[in-house]
Amino acid sequence: xxxLEIKETVxxxxxxxxxxxxxxxxxxxxxxxxxxxxxxxxxxxxxxFVQNNESFSKAGVIRGLHFQWNPYQEKxxxxxxxxxxxxxxxxRIGSPTFGKIGAYQLETKPSNDYCEWLxxxxxxxxxxxxxxxxxxxxxxxxxxxxxxxxxxxxLDPVIDWSLVEKDIATSYKNKLPTATIxxxxxxxxxxxxxxxxxxxxFYKY
Numbered sequence: 001x002x003x004l005e006i007k008e009t010v011x012x013x014x015x016x017x018x019x020x021x022x023x024x025x026x027x028x029x030x031x032x033x034x035x036x037x038x039x040x041x042x043x044x045x046x047x048x049f050v051q052n053n054e055s056f057s058k059a060g061v062i063r064g065l066h067f068q069w070n071p072y073q074e075k076x077x078x079x080x081x082x083x084x085x086x087x088x089x090x091x092r093i094g095s096p097t098f099g100k101i102g103a104y105q106l107e108t109k110p111s112n113d114y115c116e117w118l119x120x121x122x123x124x125x126x127x128x129x130x131x132x133x134x135x136x137x138x139x140x141x142x143x144x145x146x147x148x149x150x151x152x153x154x155l156d157p158v159i160d161w162s163l164v165e166k167d168i169a170t171s172y173k174n175k176l177p178t179a180t181i182x183x184x185x186x187x188x189x190x191x192x193x194x195x196x197x198x199x200x201x202f203y204k205y
Contacts, residue, residue, distance in 0.1 A: 001034035004114055006041065010102040010163040014088050014124060015043060017117040030115060032078075033139070043119060049076070049139040057130045062172075062179045064127020065089050065188070068149035069202045071142040075120040082134020083107035085168055086118050087127035089152060089159060091194070094205035095123070099191050100160040103129075103168050106136075123203050125152050129172055129179075150199075151188035154181060158191050 002020035009016065021030040031037075039045040057063065064087060067073075077086060089101045104118055120126045128136070152159070155176065161169040194200050 001031040001037040003037060003041070009088070009104050009118075010100075011088065011090065011097065011124070013043075013121050014102060014104075015119045016104065017041065017044075017119070018114050019117070021113050021115060023111075023113055028110070028113075032115075043121075044076075047074070047141055049141060051140040051143050052137065053140065054080070054135065054137045056135045057128070057133075058180065059130055059132045059134075060175065060179055061130045062127065062154050062175070062181045062185075063130075064185065065125035065152040065154055066127070066149065067091065067125040067151065067203075068142070068145055069199070070145060070148040072122045073144070073149075074122055074141040075126060075138045077106065077118045077120060077126075077136060077138040078115060079106045079108040080135040080137055081108055082136075083131040084134050084136065085129040085131065085172065086120075087129060087154075088120055089125040089127070090123065091125050091152070091191075091200070091203050092123040092205040093195075093200060093203060097163070098205075099158065100163050103164045103172075105131075105168070107131075123205070127154055129175070150194075151185055152194060153188040153190055154185060156190040 005018040007016050021028040086104050090097045
C-alpha cells in the first residue's frame, strides 16, 4: 500500500489518508488496506477493524448524523464511486469546538491516480451528503449495536457551520428542503436535546 499523504481536516482528530492507484492502459490496481502499513500510521496503528460496510445512495440523499457507544464505533470511510460530502460533528462535552461541524469532499473517478480514506474517531457524529449517485464503504472498529446508537438531526439549526467552506455549507442548507432524509434521521435529537440526555456524558473532551 503506497501512502502518499496524511492530512488533518478542520479537526486535528479527523484525518485523511491518501494512497496511490497504479494505472496503465488496462485500468488500475490499488491496495486498500495493508495491516503492516496501517501500523506505521500513529492514529491507526492500534486500531482493530471488525466490520466492513458498503452503502449506495442516490444524489440528494442526506444520512446521519450517527454515532454509537458501548462499544464506541470509529470509522474509516471512502467512496467506491461517485462524490459525497462527508460530515463530522463534534459532540465532545467540554470541547472548544463542541457543536461545530466539519466537511470533506470524497470523490472517486477511474482516472484518478489516488484514493482517500477519511478517519472518523470517537466523539464525532457522522453524516453524508450525496452530490451524485454514489457507493461508499467503511471499516468499523466495533460491530453495529442498535441499543447504543443514536443521531443528531441533520435539520438542527443550532449546528455551527462556521468551519465549513461557504459554498459547501450553502449547498447543503439549500438542499435540505428537498433532500431525501429518513424519518428516523429527521426525528433525531437536536444538540440541545442531546446535551440534556445523561448519555451525552459518554463523550467528554
